Amino acid sequence: SSELTQDPAVSVALGQTVRITCQGDSLRSYYASWYQQKPGQAPVLVIYGKNNRPSGIPDRFSGSSSGNTASLTITGAQAEDEADYYCNSRDSSGNHLGVFGGGTKLTVL
Amino acid sequence: EVQLVESGGGLVQPGGSLRLSCSASGFTFSSYAMHWVRQAPGKGLEYVSAISSNGGSTYYADSVKGRFTISRDNSKNTLYLQMSSLRAEDTAVYYCVKGAVAAIVGGHFDYWGQGTLVTVSS
Numbered sequence: 386s387s388e389l390t391q392d393p394a395v396s397v398a399l400g401q402t403v404r405i406t407c408q409g410d411s412l413r414s415y416y417a418s419w420y421q422q423k424p425g426q427a428p429v430l431v432i433y434g435k436n437n438r439p440s441g442i443p444d445r446f447s448g449s450s451s452g453n454t455a456s457l458t459i460t461g462a463q464a465e466d467e468a469d470y471y472c473n474s475r476d477s478s479g480n481h482l483g484v485f486g487g488g489t490k491l492t493v494l
Numbered sequence: 495e496v497q498l499v500e501s502g503g504g505l506v507q508p509g510g511s512l513r514l515s516c517s518a519s520g521f522t523f524s525s526y527a528m529h530w531v532r533q534a535p536g537k538g539l540e541y542v543s544a545i546s547s548n549g550g551s552t553y554y555a556d557s558v559k560g561r562f563t564i565s566r567d568n569s570k571n572t573l574y575l576q577m578s579s580l581r582a583e584d585t586a587v588y589y590c591v592k593g594a595v596a597a598i599v600g601g602h603f604d605y606w607g608q609g610t611l612v613t614v615s616s
Contacts, residue, residue, distance in 0.1 A: 418602035420539075427589060427609055428531075428539065433602040471539050473603070481553045481599050482529070483541035 389417070389472055389486035396492040397462045405457045405489045407472030414479065417455035417472045419448060422488075428471065432457055459491075467493045496520040496605045498590045503610030510580050510614070516573040516590030516607060524548070524568035527593035529603060530575050532586035532612075542588070543575065547596035558584075580614045587611050 389409040397403035407417055416435060420428035430439050432448035445460045455474070459466055472486040502514040516528070530542040543564040544553040552564055563576040573590055587609040594601035 420603070422539075427606040428603075429606070430602060430604050433594070433604075439604065469538075473539075473541075475599060479599065481541075481544065482593075482601075482603075483544075483553065483555055485531075485539040485541060488538040 388476060388484045389474060391470075391472060391486035391489045393487065394490045394492065396494055397459070398494050399464060400461055402458065402460045403462050403491065405459075405470050405491065407455045407457075407474075407486045408453055409474065409477075409484070409486075410453055411474050411477045411479070411484065412450060412453050412455050415475045416450060417448070417474045419446075419455075419457045420471045420473065421466075422469045422471065423467075431470075462491075462493050464493050467491055496592065498592060498605060498607035500588065500590045500607045500610035503588065503612045505613045505615065506580055507616050508581060508614055511576070511578040512580065512612060514575040514577065514588055514590075514610060514612070516575075518571045518573065518590075518592070521592070523566075523571040525596060527596055527598045527601075528566060528573045529591040529593055529598075530564065530573075531589045531591050531603070531606075532584075533589070533609075534583075534586040537586075540586070544593070544598040545573070546598050551598050553598050577612070580612075582614050585612060585614045 419432040422428040436448045529544045590607040591603045592605040
């Protein structure tokens with residue numbers, strides 16, 4: 386079983402704001418990173434660290450963290466944001482990066 | 495431009511072996527940890543293995559420990575995953591992933607290859 390818990394599915398109306406969450410004990414000590422995966426494609430990094438976006442990721446994507454919960458927020462969701470989103474962090478011992486959340490399927494209505 | 499190109503996937507019988515390769519370009523390969531992450535059909539991401547930049551540290555998920563071996567050749571900019579005693583549950587797309595730091599722990603995964611499919615079936 387995953388040490389990071391995500392809601393299996395979330396939906397958002399086009400242009401609205403949506404928050405995808407990831408819960409786990411390790412998040413009290415370590416930041417999560419977030420990955421977007423569209424059907425048939427490899428995952429892409431969208432958020433890492435406290436709230437950092439790689440080059441090319443739109444600024445409508447942002448990250449935050451509080452207690453044991455990390456969040457990915459999309460402000461003004463677009464049709465192209467429909468995808469699976471995975472969080473990742475260290476395990477509880479902090480010894481490796483081997484923990485992914487189960488993934489959240491985002492539907493843009 | 496960072497490129498990670500996996501090869502070596504295919505159909506293998508249960509109990510068989512396979513070696514995956516990942517050819518890297520566009521960055522200083524010897525400066526970064528590398529990882530393998532897999533995804534079974536219709537399932538989520540599963541972390542498989544990691545190797546530090548100089549190859550001195552490795553990590554394996556419990557599900558593959560003792561059966562898989564990760565290695566790298568920094569002179570050839572290539573990452574490997576030797577898989578043996580393969581099981582049906584190892585069937586997945588295997589992604590080669592670049593770490594953002596030299597160590598196997600810390601940082602994040604900043605570039606992913608397109609993946610190679612491994613199918614374990616008789």
